[in-house]
Amino acid sequence: MRNICDTTNYVCECNRAFDKETKHPLVSLIDMSGKSRQGNMATDCYAVKVVCDGCNDERCGRQYYDFSEATMTFATPATEIDLRQCDGKMLIFHPDIIKCTPLGMRIKDFSFFKYHTDEALHLSNCELKVINKCLDGIDCELKWGIDEYSKAIISNCIELLLNYCQRFYARQFITRHEANATAMKAVDGIIDRFLRSGKAAAHSMLTAGKIAPELNMSAEYLNDMMKRETGKSVSEYIQLKRILMAKELLLSTDMPIGDISSMLGFCAESCFNTVFKKITGCTPHEYRNG
Structure with missing residues (x-):
């Protein structure tokens, strides 16, 4: 893992890896279906990946008792993110976008950010629709542009997404009883x-x-x-x-x-x-x- 440089904007770097425009310097929703210029990248951001196809079952820990519509993985700042081609999306957000917000005060409650890759969340079709709706809300706000309400609204949208992830992990613990x-x-x-x-x-x-x-x-x-x-x-x-x-x-x-x-x-x-x-x-x- 390389050293994190304080002057590097890793949201922009991730966007550049996929030739995507940066709509907000602290948060991005990236379509990962295109080829990335990089394999792995260590960032100073949180990352949430949703992979609909091509997830390695063994690497992500999926078993016969898990759903298989999509897989979600999570990463904390300073963790390497796999940017290799996949049929999915990645939400990446800097800690500053949630600083002094309700989400910022409870981000540690979402312990799944520190799970291993093979402890990923496996979604049903219904759950995937909910996740995509949350991501669409974030994407809509990013397209709106930056104003005095952006931070609060984006933070709220991310918190809603993570709350659903917490609910779906609770369900997964039941199916894995x-x-x-x-x-x-x-x-x-x-x-x-x-x-x-x-x-x-x-x-x-x-x-x-x-x-x-x-x-x-x-x-x-x-x-x-x-x-x-x-x-x-x-x-x-x-x-x-x-x-x-x-x-x-x-x-x-x-x-x-x-x-x-x-x-x-x-x-x-x-x-x-x-x-x-x-x-x-x-x-x-x-x-x-x-």
Whole structure:
């Protein structure tokens, strides 16, 4: 990845790669059906690609339980964007176009920007029509020209698009429930082995970032999948698993409570007591003797 140069306008650069006119210096909707002058480009912009045909199923992670009308991928600033020929569109927008807007304040909520390419969003025909309608709204505003209302309207249009993407990803997690259940079993195995090995006493606690590579997932996708399947984030789920194991050890062994606390990676027995009571409603001592 090359260094990002502050004086380079990458919206213009992407437009030039497809011989397209720049209608706004901070945002563009590019028809990618034509041949690009470049293969990959690292930009300072967010990018949203919609590919209707020619998406490599393996590279984009599409499986038999996914829709296949179109595929969407997302990229954060400083990430390389693939500009090779495809039957699709790309929305590219600089962070400044959403700065101090409602979207700018919640852009981090759209975690799919940090998903891996093989964690792409696969659309049904109905969903694709909705996405295209959102893109048409952005295109219409770009053709209108720049005035004092442009930033707010464009930002609102992009936010609407991303809200729909969030809805469709939620749907995709539902259609992938069986595959997710298999992944959850793998997560349970990783956490159980870590806790039973005693590594929690000597190492820092597991996180989504540590578990995800073992599953070939991004930490963001793993965390979102976990929330959809269990209602808990990865960190919350790990905490529950620690308490479940603590309950098991309290009833099936004579281990001192302090040793159980240490084995499960709590910084102090008092911390263990506090967390245990918060989740179970009683202290470890009360649980063991009650």
